[in-house]
Amino acid sequence: MGIVEGLTEFLPISSTGHLILLGDLLGLTDERAKVFLIFIQSGAMLAVVWEYRARFWRVGTTAFTDPAARRFIVNLAVAFLPAAILGLAFSKMIKAHLFAAVPVALAFIVGALVILWVERRKGRPRIENVDDMTTLDALKVGIAQCFALIPGASRSGATIIGGMLFGLSRRVATEFSFFLAVPTLLAAGGYDLYKNRALLSAHDLPMFGIGTVVAFISAFFCVRWLLRYISTHDFTAFAWYRIAFGIVVLATAYFGWVHWVAG
Numbered sequence: 001m002g003i004v005e006g007l008t009e010f011l012p013i014s015s016t017g018h019l020i021l022l023g024d025l026l027g028l029t030d031e032r033a034k035v036f037l038i039f040i041q042s043g044a045m046l047a048v049v050w051e052y053r054a055r056f057w058r059v060g061t062t063a064f065t066d067p068a069a070r071r072f073i074v075n076l077a078v079a080f081l082p083a084a085i086l087g088l089a090f091s092k093m094i095k096a097h098l099f100a101a102v103p104v105a106l107a108f109i110v111g112a113l114v115i116l117w118v119e120r121r122k123g124r125p126r127i128e129n130v131d132d133m134t135t136l137d138a139l140k141v142g143i144a145q146c147f148a149l150i151p152g153a154s155r156s157g158a159t160i161i162g163g164m165l166f167g168l169s170r171r172v173a174t175e176f177s178f179f180l181a182v183p184t185l186l187a188a189g190g191y192d193l194y195k196n197r198a199l200l201s202a203h204d205l206p207m208f209g210i211g212t213v214v215a216f217i218s219a220f221f222c223v224r225w226l227l228r229y230i231s232t233h234d235f236t237a238f239a240w241y242r243i244a245f246g247i248v249v250l251a252t253a254y255f256g257w258v259h260w261v262a263g
Contacts, residue, residue: 004018006219010223014107035193040214043219076180108249112239112240116236118164127167171231
């Protein structure tokens, strides 16, 4: 689970969708498993903090003196708010009805079609550096992130592809998606951990620790790989992967080859 979280959190293929399906296959669907997911998602988030530690340190230490640092913080806050507000309002309903194999598979396929459409659009990006983003640009990316509340849609996919649609270069959209993951996963994880604090047990610490460390390591290498990959490739390959994966899940559910517990 830690490996899958780390490899999928920052790719436009939906870590939540993969973890729902893998957890279903492994029988990890109880309340303790939900707490475990919080820990491994935090591990993946820390990989971004470590990779961009110099930037985060610079922003944190110059926030009161550097306009660019303040703008960066404001942009993250603005981009974070839409999904946070909608998540608080609709999270229970979403988890009750969409955290299942078939809805996840359909979201995989629909998201893939959006990726293919955006990648085939022509147009020169307006923004080639994260520091050149305006508050309105950040708000647009934040609105795009709201679609990631649907499991299988992909937080990274929504923010990256949404950013590209709104004029960000592929690299800027990818990097801002990385940065936005920090407050988003931190807030979501903290909120879920508080709600499920009664389930925390010292007995689970070794399992949680292993999953978190593995998620950190795999996410760290995935982030570095993705930055190299997008310098010479687009996201079309991920779209075809999503379509193939979604079709396989739908086929296994339809023909009964896999018994999806929540599907």
